[in-house]
Amino acid sequence: MSKLKDKLSSREFVVTGEIGPPKGVDISGCLHDAEQLRDYVTAINVTDLQSAVFRIGSLAVSCKLVERRLEPIYQLTCRDRNRLALQSDLLSAWALGIENVLCLTGDHPAMGDHTEAKPVYDLDSVQLIKAASTLNQGQDMSGHELDSKPSFFLGGVVTPGADPVEPQVIKMKKKIEAGAVFFQTQAVYEPDKLEDFMNRVQGFNVPVIAGIVILKGAAMAKFMNQNVAGITVPDSIIEEMSDTPKEDRKKQAVEITARIIRQVKPLCQGVHIMPLGWDELVPQVIKEAEL
Amino acid sequence: MHATIQKPIDEITGYLRPGEKVFVVGCGNCAAKCHSGGAPETEEMAERLKKKGVEVAGWACTDSGVSLCKLAIVKKMLNETYQTETEKADSFLILACGQGIHTVMDATEGGMVHPGCDTIFGGETVTDDFITEYCSLCGECIVEYTGGLCPVTLCAKSLLNGPCGGAKDGKCEVDRTRDCGWQLIYDRLKELGRLEEMDKYQTPKNNSRWSRPRSLTMVESGATFKSLAGELSISRKD
Ligand code: SF4
Ligand code: SF4
Numbered sequence: 001m002s003k004l005k006d007k008l009s010s011r012e013f014v015v016t017g018e019i020g021p022p023k024g025v026d027i028s029g030c031l032h033d034a035e036q037l038r039d040y041v042t043a044i045n046v047t048d049l050q051s052a053v054f055r056i057g058s059l060a061v062s063c064k065l066v067e068r069r070l071e072p073i074y075q076l077t078c079r080d081r082n083r084l085a086l087q088s089d090l091l092s093a094w095a096l097g098i099e100n101v102l103c104l105t106g107d108h109p110a111m112g113d114h115t116e117a118k119p120v121y122d123l124d125s126v127q128l129i130k131a132a133s134t135l136n137q138g139q140d141m142s143g144h145e146l147d148s149k150p151s152f153f154l155g156g157v158v159t160p161g162a163d164p165v166e167p168q169v170i171k172m173k174k175k176i177e178a179g180a181v182f183f184q185t186q187a188v189y190e191p192d193k194l195e196d197f198m199n200r201v202q203g204f205n206v207p208v209i210a211g212i213v214i215l216k217g218a219a220m221a222k223f224m225n226q227n228v229a230g231i232t233v234p235d236s237i238i239e240e241m242s243d244t245p246k247e248d249r250k251k252q253a254v255e256i257t258a259r260i261i262r263q264v265k266p267l268c269q270g271v272h273i274m275p276l277g278w279d280e281l282v283p284q285v286i287k288e289a290e291l
Numbered sequence: 292m293h294a295t296i297q298k299p300i301d302e303i304t305g306y307l308r309p310g311e312k313v314f315v316v317g318c319g320n321c322a323a324k325c326h327s328g329g330a331p332e333t334e335e336m337a338e339r340l341k342k343k344g345v346e347v348a349g350w351a352c353t354d355s356g357v358s359l360c361k362l363a364i365v366k367k368m369l370n371e372t373y374q375t376e377t378e379k380a381d382s383f384l385i386l387a388c389g390q391g392i393h394t395v396m397d398a399t400e401g402g403m404v405h406p407g408c409d410t411i412f413g414g415e416t417v418t419d420d421f422i423t424e425y426c427s428l429c430g431e432c433i434v435e436y437t438g439g440l441c442p443v444t445l446c447a448k449s450l451l452n453g454p455c456g457g458a459k460d461g462k463c464e465v466d467r468t469r470d471c472g473w474q475l476i477y478d479r480l481k482e483l484g485r486l487e488e489m490d491k492y493q494t495p496k497n498n499s500r501w502s503r504p505r506s507l508t509m510v511e512s513g514a515t516f517k518s519l520a521g522e523l524s525i526s527r528k529d
Binding site: 083107122124130141157163164167171174230 | 447448449450451452453454455456457458459460464465466473474477486489490492493494495496498
């Protein structure tokens with residue numbers, strides 16, 4: 001039984017983490033990252049060829065988490081598989097003990113390290129969510145009966161900081177109608193913006209888990225502002241980080257992350273912490289955020 | 292219109308075997324508009340090849356405004372008007388799209404053909420020197436719901452139900468100089484007062500209508516479109 005589902009349905013505040021599978025066959029490093037999160041998060045996202053960079057798959061790593069009694073949120077993107085492969089991977093996931101699935105569009109191959117790959121996108125994220133919930137009902141996309149059915153806990157993503165945000169809200173509503181029952185967001189650093197967004201989607205009545213990337217320094221924040229859509233790290237935070245000597249950066253990262261979590265906590269039903277390798281900071285963040 | 296761009300000359304000469312006599316064929320319609328294979332470019336190609344030591348049997352181009360992909364016209368042009376030259380040719384170099392290449396093959400009953408152009412997309416001739424792509428020929432048009440703008444073509448991921456999270460300042464994640472197709476669609480629907488169209492769930496594409504090769508047969512009262520989705524007959528008279 002999905003703990004994530006339990007907690008979200010009983011309106012508890014949840015913390016989720018994230019690990020990125022490596023480029024190679026030795027997954028001990030990312031499993032170590034996951035272990036560090038064990039006592040602090042309800043579930044751990046496993047990214048699917050993040051940034052369209054070729055790596056070991058999210059299905060295998062999610063399965064390894066299940067073996068270790070850690071709860072994965074299996075990320076599944078539309079970039080690399082057609083509807084046959086997507087539905088089949090979903091059934092495989094269920095058979096391997098995976099219950100939480102986060103359905104995403106996926107970064108375009110042009111963003112990654114195989115720029116000549118064929119972008120598939122046979123389904124978009126709304127259609128993928130619908131396909132997965134159709135499997136939950138015991139049918140495939142063509143209307144054929146399955147001989148046994150899964151019961152996935154299905155999530156979608158949304159970018160509260162997108163400008164304009166209205167198309168994101170429209171698509172979020174379509175995802176809910178398609179069967180998404182929880183949402184994780186792109187990283188947010190401006191509680192005001194999240195509040196505006198939450199006001200817009202209040203009537204949707206679905207749990208929203210706000211994303212936060214642990215900032216490793218001013219340079220990273222500036223890079224994200226320039227290059228990552230829908231993320232704005234306010235100047236005040238960048239200034240705060242700009243004079244910090246290297247040895248104090250982790251301490252400061254904890255402080256800033258914890259502060260933002262405290263600010264967004266009343267607005268949403270959870271936080272999704274993306275440590276990007278600084279997983280060892282997560283326990284301290286959670287402590288300082290008083291979660 | 293089918294947009295084409297000439298292949299590099301060295302790639303073309305690389306196709307030709309020693310002593311091979313080639314006849315150059317151009318198209319008076321699309322390739323002429325792209326300056327990749329109209330009459331001037333076809334004649335020029337014949338000259339460029341000769342300079343590279345290639346034996347050129349001659350050249351021909353359909354009349355201005357006439358497409359090379361019309362079999363009857365090409366048969367007449369190659370087998371009658373230019374019969375003396377084409378009889379001497381071992382092969383044909385086609386400065387036109389892939390349809391034109393095949394039309395020459397049909398017209399010459401299986402003649403050896405070489406592609407002189409890359410066929411890059413079907414597009415709108417916006418100005419005399421700019422063509423851009425607005426349709427991917429998917430076989431099932433949905434622009435009724437997107438304000439006339441095609442998400443299959445204008446969105447880098449061909450998303451049908453709204454934007455991904457990758458757009459920044461209205462530009463697409465794959466290329467920050469390119470407009471996000473969904474930003475364009477959203478702006479246009481808003482302007483038209485039809486934003487509610489975006490709320491509608493768009494089903495996944497029926498890719499069997501996109502399966503190639505497809506064909507169209509015209510009859511007096513309509514037409515029949517044949518694809519892996521089966522035969523679709525539409526009457527124009529109802
Ligand atoms: S929906 Fe299909 S037919 Fe319509 S413009 Fe787009 S690609 Fe062309
Ligand atoms: S940024 Fe816009 S055009 Fe580019 S893939 Fe995303 S939705 Fe499509």
